[in-house]
Amino acid sequence: MSEARFALVTGASGGIGRAIAEQLARRGLRIAVHWFQRLDAAESTLRAVREAGSDGRLFQADLADRLACRELIEQVWDWAGRIDLHVQAAGADVLTGEARQLPFDEKLDRLWSVDVAGTVHCCRAMGRRMYEQHDAAYRPSITTIGWDQSEIGMERDAGELFATVKAGVAAFTRSLAHSLAPRVRVNCVAPGWIRTAWGRTAAPHWEARATSQALLNRWGTPQDVAAVVAFLASPDADFINGQVVAVNGGFRTYVPRLDDGPGS
Numbered sequence: 001m002s003e004a005r006f007a008l009v010t011g012a013s014g015g016i017g018r019a020i021a022e023q024l025a026r027r028g029l030r031i032a033v034h035w036f037q038r039l040d041a042a043e044s045t046l047r048a049v050r051e052a053g054s055d056g057r058l059f060q061a062d063l064a065d066r067l068a069c070r071e072l073i074e075q076v077w078d079w080a081g082r083i084d085l086h087v088q089a090a091g092a093d094v095l096t097g098e099a100r101q102l103p104f105d106e107k108l109d110r111l112w113s114v115d116v117a118g119t120v121h122c123c124r125a126m127g128r129r130m131y132e133q134h135d136a137a138y139r140p141s142i143t144t145i146g147w148d149q150s151e152i153g154m155e156r157d158a159g160e161l162f163a164t165v166k167a168g169v170a171a172f173t174r175s176l177a178h179s180l181a182p183r184v185r186v187n188c189v190a191p192g193w194i195r196t197a198w199g200r201t202a203a204p205h206w207e208a209r210a211t212s213q214a215l216l217n218r219w220g221t222p223q224d225v226a227a228v229v230a231f232l233a234s235p236d237a238d239f240i241n242g243q244v245v246a247v248n249g250g251f252r253t254y255v256p257r258l259d260d261g262p263g264s
Contacts, residue, residue: 003137004030005028005029005030005084005085005138006029006030006031006032006080006081006082006083006084006085007021007024007029007030007031007032007083007084007085007086007087007233008031008032008034008059008073008076008083008085008086008087008126009021009024009031009032009033009034009087009089010034010063010072010087010088010089010090010118010122011034011035011088011089011090011091012031012033012034012035012042012045012089013033013034013035013036013038013041013042013044013045014038014041014045014196014197015196015197015222016089016145016191016194016196016222016225016226017034017045017087017089017090018041018044018045018048018222019221019222019223019225019226020087020089020222020225020226020229020230021033021045021048021049021056022045022048022049022052022226023223023226023227023229023230024054024085024087024226024229024230024233025048025049025050025052025053025054025056026052026053026054027230027234028053028054029054029084029085030054030055030056030080031046031049031054031055031056032056032057032059032076032079032080032083033045033046033049033056033057033058033059034059034060034061034072034090035058035059035060036060036061036062036063036090039058039060042058042060043058046058057079059072059075059076059079063090063114063118063121063122064092064110064113064114064117064118066117066121069118069121069122069125070121070125072122073122073125073126073129074125077129082133083126083129083130083133083140084138084140084141084233085140085141085142085143085233086122086123086126086130086140086141086142086143087142087143087145087229087233088118088119088122088123088142088143088144088145089145090114090115090118091111091114091115091145092110092111092113092114092115093197094107094110094111094161095158095198096197096198096201104157104160104161107157107161108161108164108165111161111162111165112165115165115166115168115169116165116168116169116172119144119169119172120172123142123144123172123173123176123186124176126142127142127176127179127180127184127186130142130180130183130184131180131183131184133183138235139183139184139185139235139238140183140184140185141184141185141186141187141232141233142173142176142180142184142185142186142187143186143187143188143189143229143232143233144169144170144172144173144186144187144188144189145169145188145189145190145191145225146166146167146169146170146173146188146189146190146191146244147162147163147166147190147191148190148191148192148246148247148248148251149162149163149192149251150162150163150164150166150167150169150170150190151167151170166190169188170188170190170244173186173187173188173242173244174186174188174242174244177241177242178242181241181242185232185237185238185240185241186241186242187232187237187240187241187242187243187244187245188243188244188245189225189228189229189232189244189245189247190244190245190246190247190248191220191224191225191246191247191248192213192214192220192246192247192248192249192251193209193210193211193213193214193219193220193248194219194220194221194222194224194225194247195210195219195220195221195222196222199219212252213251213252213253214248214249214250214251214252215249215250215251215252216249216250217249218249220247220248220249224247225247228245228247232245
């Protein structure tokens with residue numbers, strides 16, 4: 001019987017993170033399910049992991065706190081004894097709920113502390129551990145989550161916010177790949193228009209934009225992203241390192257209407 005493989009998926013309580021946890025569970029990995037505020041949703045993810053034929057454990061941490069990031073890695077490592085795959089899928093939600101009403105500066109602070117600093121602190125701590133993990137049968141890997149438009153930009157508040165933070169994630173990912181090579185692979189998956197909680201309630205003009213901007217003329221799904229993450233984590237992708245992989249159905253440049261204005 002082969003040795004068990006373990007994955008940590010941050011932000012696994014919903015959306016893309018949950019889809020990734022389920023996909024990896026179906027491939028036989030035991031999952032450390034990270035959550036912060038939604039215990040019920042995290043428990044639902046863990047049930048889905050078990051229904052997929054694997055197992056796991058819940059871990060709570062506020063990834064805006066650098067000490068909590070390091071403690072999370074320690075706790076997961078103590079539980080598993082090894083980690084084969086780390087997926088940094090956690091991100092601050094500033095598009096739904098009360099957070100959507102926050103001023104630009106507060107949204108930026110939230111995104112920077114979780115999406116950028118949280119990614120840096122978690123992945124550096126995990127990377128150091130993985131670098132010392134010797135297993136000739138399987139090279140460990142780290143996957144971060146970026147955004148497909150971070151390099152070309154998008155108009156208005158949301159574009160300025162997400163292009164800034166996700167470009168930072170992509171730049172850090174490429175640099176970490178250099179630091180940890182050749183023992184650990186590090187890649188970034190950059191989703192396009194994915195129908196998560198925000199997409200399910202998006203206004204008609206966003207619906208039209210999402211479906212027309214993808215060359216495949218549809219929204220992406222969390223499962224589309226999860227499938228690419230799972231591939232990058234597999235031995236089949238062992239020669240892919242330091243890359244930013246877009247999952248967007250092919251991108252068609254969008255020209256905004258002149259009356260869209262500069263606001264959010």
